[in-house]
Amino acid sequence: MIWKDKYNIGVPEIDAQHKELFARVGSFLNTLRSDKAWEEKVNKVNETVAFMKDYVIIHFRDEEDYQEQVGYPERDRHKKLHDGMVAYVAEVSEQYEKYGFQEIHMQQFAGKLVTWLVNHVVAEDQKIADYARSKEGRS
Amino acid sequence: MNKDLLTPFANATCETLKLLLDVDARTGASEADGGSEDKSRINVAIGITGDVSGEALYRFPVDTTLEIVKTMSGMEFTEIDEFVTSALGEIANIISGNALTDLSGRNITCDILPPKILDCGELSSEAENTYICSAKIDSSIGEVDVILRVKTD
Numbered sequence: 001m002i003w004k005d006k007y008n009i010g011v012p013e014i015d016a017q018h019k020e021l022f023a024r025v026g027s028f029l030n031t032l033r034s035d036k037a038w039e040e041k042v043n044k045v046n047e048t049v050a051f052m053k054d055y056v057i058i059h060f061r062d063e064e065d066y067q068e069q070v071g072y073p074e075r076d077r078h079k080k081l082h083d084g085m086v087a088y089v090a091e092v093s094e095q096y097e098k099y100g101f102q103e104i105h106m107q108q109f110a111g112k113l114v115t116w117l118v119n120h121v122v123a124e125d126q127k128i129a130d131y132a133r134s135k136e137g138r139s
Numbered sequence: 140m141n142k143d144l145l146t147p148f149a150n151a152t153c154e155t156l157k158l159l160l161d162v163d164a165r166t167g168a169s170e171a172d173g174g175s176e177d178k179s180r181i182n183v184a185i186g187i188t189g190d191v192s193g194e195a196l197y198r199f200p201v202d203t204t205l206e207i208v209k210t211m212s213g214m215e216f217t218e219i220d221e222f223v224t225s226a227l228g229e230i231a232n233i234i235s236g237n238a239l240t241d242l243s244g245r246n247i248t249c250d251i252l253p254p255k256i257l258d259c260g261e262l263s264s265e266a267e268n269t270y271i272c273s274a275k276i277d278s279s280i281g282e283v284d285v286i287l288r289v290k291t292d
Contacts, residue, residue: 001213111228
């Protein structure tokens with residue numbers, strides 16, 4: 001996945017976490033989409049899924065703390081988006097384990113994850129940045 | 140009234156393509172062909188419930204679809220697979236969610252159902268008493284059809 005400057009929201013800690021997420025998801029994609037047999041890549045895929053489950057929770061919490069700090073008025077709606085993604089990751093993870101780590105589950109998961117992540121960073125998170133900038137301008 | 144419902148979906152399609160992919164996109168002068176099957180397109184249907192009941196159908200050409208996932212992931216894709224259809228379903232989900240936000244500003248409250256990917260050329264079954272309107276979105280990566288089917292009874 002390619003990081004673009006327009007994804008920055010201007011909060012160094014959050015931007016660093018977003019870049020880390022992009023790098024991790026990019027690495028996940030490289031493994032998942034490689035020509036290797038599924039048996040050869042399943043362990044690395046599983047490691048990434050385990051990492052993602054924990055990391056998104058940490059990142060979402062930090063981002064929500066920042067929204068609280070700047071008094072972002074849409075923070076409840078934004079939290080629902082985060083909660084929806086956390087629930088989706090947990091559900092996919094459960095199904096993936098239940099049905100014996102099948103590749104199709106991860107391909108579907110990855111397609112949605114990439115789209116969700118790009119949209120969330122470029123559309124939803126930018127609204128926080130816009131609000132913070134407008135607040136700075138007023139003060 | 141029903142025709143007015145199409146505008147938020149067409150606008151949301153343009154804005155989402157611009158934002159996610161950095162491409163030019165605008166609503167074209169002609170309408171999409173709302174009924175014909177076209178095997179070179181991937182159809183994504185999103186059910187709509189609430190004040191308006193029906194379905195939004197998005198038809199993406201295969202080449203456009205592959206370009207979309209390439210742009211977002213930074214990887215080459217040569218065929219439609221589970222990854223690609225899942226990504227496309229999420230795009231349709233995002234577009235429809237944005238359209239509904241627009242409609243809520245006009246006091247029209249709706250919800251959407253999870254996306255359904257229809258096979259190449261397949262169209263969802265057409266119910267009676269349905270008003271159909273459509274738009275063709277011209278973008279630098281191809282044309283996307285947006286078809287809105289609204290129950291009238």
